[in-house]
Each structure stands twice: as structure tokens, then as C-alpha cells.
Amino acid sequence: MKQRSLTQSMSWLHTWCGLLLGWVLFAIFLTGTLAVFDRELNVWMQPELPTRAVNQTLAAETAQRWLEREHPQATSWNIGLPTERAPSLSVSTGEQRRGVRTLLDAQTGEVLEARQTVGGNFFFRFHYTLHTPRNIGIWLVGFAAMAMLVAIISGIIIHKKIFKDFFTFRPAKGQRSWLDGHNASAVLLLPFHLMITYTGLVIFFLIYMPAALDVLYDGNRQAMQRDARAGSVQQQATAAQGEGRAVRGENTQAGGQRGEGRGEGGQRRGEHPVENAPLPPLADFIAKGEAHYGAGMLSALSVSNPGKADARVTVRPLLGSRIELTKGESLVFSAVTGKVLQAPPPSGASQLTQRVMAGLHFAQFGGYPMRWLYFICGLVSCVMIASGLVLYTVKQRKQAKGSRTFLNIAERINIASVAGLSVACVALLWANRLIPAELIGRGQWETRVFFGVWALSLLHAALRPVFVAWREQFYAAAALCLALPLLSLLNTFPMDGMRVGVEVTSVALGLLLGWLAWKIPASARSAPARKPRAARLAGAEQ
């Protein structure tokens, strides 16, 4: 790259960075967009569970009755409260993350059986790990996110007429339309693309860039977290209770497990015997928690050493109680006296900045209007990436120079990574209904169907003519989306607003995919005729 202009070198960088990482970026963005509705998909994927609204006070009473009857000796109890987006009551004992969750009917206290499923969590986990081991996946996705940043900024640099082009759309003009579509979707939501990419990196910022941590804390994350807490006002109970605190919080940066937290039970048991004391009604702590976090903003309760004098009740908020991402935060009460032992310290300015950025990415705030906004913006990001990928092949096809073999391969991968992945995502939902509910290891079978369908789409793309493969795969995705509600007709599960919402959205996406498939020409030759002028301009621009 000798003596090329800035625009030329940035254009080269934009093309290759966008193409090579665009395949994986599309997968990250599509699954991330679907993960906006992860809880709703969870509910849809366990159709056996009732979703009638249950108030949390009643649920806490039911859970307490059940736990006192079944697990009076457990060192800790965890209660997942029914919430607007996750309307089932779950209980477990022992350390929260390891324990087997039992689902209860919040009114009668009966144990509910639901099919095992990967749920909408599959998309959430794929979004930041690409279904590889977590540590590797986080780095892969981080690398892709950096490529996205580079592609966005280099795209801005090569895009001289940024405002003019925003109003330019020349439909059905071959390459010009693809370029306009790519530009419009990119420029229209430029702040969103930048925000979502940068904040994605910020979630794991100390994993990706531990330099400052290494310099000032010798790489000790816990020491840093202690500083965060020491810097802010904190209600402390007694000095004796301080020891348990350092354990918490080391995972506040980890985006992995939602609503995680450590069962703090059993730490001091065995050191000295503690007297028995009856546990007051847990429902009381709902009101206390809501006084702090706001009505309907609680997600879980846990109790350590239930039935003992030193029992403690931990109240955990929903992630969406504010923009700031407060993962791992909780309010700890003495169960017997009802006094606050430990309240989450308010974040200092710098911590707040990081948490708000992470919160902007997690999109747990603002309720359903905000969720839809993120969903639609995410779809536009997907359109931008996909149109960029297609634009590369459309341009290359017209140029005599360049490797035909590589173009051929790129086109096939484009098909599998865009259309194929769409088919695979909706196939996962089909698998959820079609795999027998009582099958052992069901979740793994759902995952296998997802990857199997994706692999088949690559095979299909390799064997069929390019344009035919595009159309067929988009038609397949559209058909699966449109027919999703029929699956529910086969079964007799009760429907409710949330599950209907999932199916209506699926139908809407199916119509969109069908329209896309319909617009794709049957072959490159039947594509709209390119006027000589357009070809001339294409050489001048980009």
C-alpha cells in the first residue's frame, strides 16, 4: 500500500475488516438483538408454566412454607421471585449458582414440571461467547467488537458526504441500492452502532485491558473492588460482619450469569453454635426491599442460616431498576431483628460511568418501550452488516480483476452467515416444540439442531447457485417464522400475552424475511440493468 490517499487506505481497511469480521459480527448482532427478549423467549420455550400475574408477597409466603417443610436444615435458601418478564417462582438451596432450581406454583405451592430447554438464554450466551468456552468466547467477541469499531470509524472517514447520502436512496438499482442501503442503515443509527459496540467492550473492560489494574493494584481485582466500596458511604452493622463482604462483588463485571450472587450462608456455622430462632415471614422483606428499590423492582430473596438467630435475608433487585448495571448488588437484613446489615453503597463517579455504559448495553432499563427500541436498532445494525457483506460481493462480481475463487467462497459464507443463521435461530424455536418434552438432555438436542441447521445451510449455499441459495434460505426462514404459531395449535398449552407476543413478532419477522427473499433477483443477469453512469460513479466513489 504505497502512497495511497487516506481515503483509499481507510476504504481498504473498511472492506477487509468488515468482510472478514462481518461474518462473525452479524452472528453477534443477530443473537444480541434476539437476546433483548431473552426472558420472553424463556417463557415461550417452557409452555407448561403458568404466567398469570402473581404478587411477590404471596410468592414469598408460598416459597417460605415450601422451604420450611422440605429443607428446614439447609444452610441457605434462594427464592427467585416472579417478575413481569419471568413470571415463575423458583426455589433452591445451597449455593445459588450450583443449586438445582425447583419451580413452584406461587399460589398452591405445588412443584411444577417444565421441559428442559436452553431457552432465550442460548442467544444471550451465544452473543458474548459464540458458544465457545466462556474465557475464549469473551476474547473472540472482544476482538470482533474492536474490528467493528475500526470498521465504523474507517467507514465515517471514507464517507465524505455523510449527510447528503443519508437522504439518498436509489432502490432497485443494483450496486447503488446496496451502497445506499448500507450507508443509510449505517448513518441513520450511527450513534447506536458506536454506543452498542463501545459499551460492549466496556462490560469486560478490565479483562480486555488490565494495564491500569496491573499498574495500580498489581492485577488484584478484589483489592480494586474494596476501594470502590471504601470510597462511598456505607452502612455497616458490626465489625464482625465485615469479613463476609470481600467475597462479594468480584463478579460485578462479569456479564455471564444473570442475577448471580453468592449464598452467604454457612460461613460461620460450625465456628460457634448459634441459637435457634424462628424466621419471621419473608414477605415482610419484600416491602422493605421495595422501599429501597421501588415497587416491582425485586428479583430474588435469599436466606442464610434460616431458623438461626444469625439468619440473614438478602434482597436482590431487578437489573432494570435503573440504567446503571447493578449486577451482584443486594440489600442484606438481619432476619430476626429486621435491621439493615449491609446496603449497597452508591457508586462513585467513575464507577457509575462504567456501570451506566454497561447498563446501556444490557438494556434492562426503561421497560418494554426501551426494549423494542433496542430490538429495532439491533435489527438495523444487522441490516447494515449484512448489506455491507453483500455489497462486497456485488462490487467484486463486476470487477474483472480479483480472485474468482475467493469471491465464490465469500458469497457462500455470506449466505450461510446471514440467511443460514436466521434459519438456525428460528429452527431452535421449532426444536423446542418438536423434541419430546421428557427427553433427557433436551437442551443439548436443541443446541444440536441449531448448529446442525446452520451447517446444512452452508452445505446448501455451497451446492446451489448463489442467488437461488439466498432466496431459498430466506424463504425457509420466512416460512419457519410465519408457521411458528401453528406449533402452538398442535399443543394445548394455555396462551397468554407474552407468548402471543413472541409469535406475533415471529410472524412480523417472517413477513420481512419473505419480502427480502421475494426481492432477490433469480440470478445476477436478471438483476436490474446497470446504467453506464452508475458504473462510472461506482469507480469514483468509495
Add this chain to the structure above:
Amino acid sequence: MSLSHPAWSLLLRTLLALLGGYLFTYTATAALARLLPVGRYDAVVIASLLSFAVYTAFILWAYAVHSLSRLALAVALSLPLALIGFWPQLLELTA
């Protein structure tokens, strides 16, 4: 393929941009965290949050700059930056 072939220069540029750029960003973040006149916790958060912008800018510049030797020189700046960032640790090692 001789060493002056464009493919080699591209490979070298890419390595310098990605790995050299990470090294530069790492040491620049370290130096910034050391120099910021704020509390230790705040310094870590501020410097780390900015690091992604630094890395992005470095990669873009690495492909924009004509001369590979200037690019290599920029990567070599990591050494003084590392000295600024890690001087207490280095003193400990030599003591």
C-alpha cells in the same frame, strides 16, 4: 516471494497494528493510570475506559501511515510508556 513483496509488508503492517497496537495501548493505559491526578480506583476506571479508543485510533493510523518504520517507531514508544507506568514495580525488581 521476496521480503519487499507487498504481501509481506501488509502482513507486517497487520501484525504491527494488532499486536504492536495492543502493546502500545496496554502501556499507554498503564502510563495514563499512573499519571492521572485522581484516586487509584478512578484512575484505573478512566484509563481503562479510554483504552479502546486509543487502540482503535492506533489501528486506523497504522493503516493510514505510509512508512512502516514510523509505525515500528510508534510501537517502540511502548517502552518509555511502560517505564512510566511500571516504575515502582521496576524499582522493586532492581532493589
